[in-house]
Amino acid sequence: MLAGHFGVAAAVKAKTPEVPLWALMLSTQLLDVVFVPLLIAGVESLEPVDGGGYGGVVIHANYSHSFISAFFMSILAGLIALRFWGKRGGIAISSVVFSHWLLDLLVHRADMAILLGAAGNFPLLGFGLWKFPIISIVVELALIIFGSILYHRSLVPKAKGKQRKYAIAVSGLMAVLLTLSLVTSVFGG
Structure with a gap:
């Protein structure tokens, strides 16, 4: 769901121009940023299936x-x-960080804990769309398209003259990069 998370960040950028794009992109991946050192330390892990x-x-x-x-x-x-x-920026960042968990809830198998460390033996959560790759790819692609369209609409209409060309190029580059992140996720393993 990497690309889908980035699609959300692009969409939110369109509605909160005061927040830098890098901050939104980092925010949408904050849970994974925390995950990586825990993975390296052996506290958290990945288990291949299917x-x-x-x-x-x-x-x-x-x-x-x-x-x-x-x-x-x-x-x-x-x-x-x-x-x-x-x-407004604080609410946007907070929402984007939490959107990561919500989107992961859709795609993850039942592997997401409610309490820290899976305390309390509550059931693990996850709707498991990843079991249906085509459906999860379509959902992720929809987030990319939605984010790209909103991002484009936030840049291009305001730009005049030479800046309009740059705005079109930047929004096009954003769409390409978001699409490449999906392609990398799907074919890169």
């Missing part, structure tokens, strides 16, 4: 991707963003 490939993993991320940790990371990121980009 021969691997696109969505072919169970992700044991009971700390970085639990509902509670996603909620608190989104609040913390929103409070930090509030200092730089005001109330």
Whole structure:
């Protein structure tokens, strides 16, 4: 769902121009940014299923991707963003961070904990769209298209003269990069 997360960031950028695109892109991946060192340290892990490939993993991320940790990371990121980009920017960043958990809930198999460390033995969550690669690719592609269209509409109509050409090029480049991130996820394993 990497590309889908980025599609959300592009869509939110269109509605909150005061927040830099890099901050939105980082925010949409914050849970994964926390996951990587925990993966390297052996605290969290990946388990291939169905021969691997696109969505072919169970992700044991009971700390970085639990509902509670996603909620608190989104609040913390929103409070930090509030200092730089005001109330609206803080809400946007907070929402984008938490959107990662919501989108993962759609695609992940039942591997997402509610409480930190899967405490309380609550059932693990996940609707498992990755079991149906075509459907999950379509959902991700829809997020990319939606984000690209909103991003384009936020840049191009405001630009005049030579800047209009740059705005078209930038929005086109964004669409290409988002699409390439999906292609990489699907064919890169």
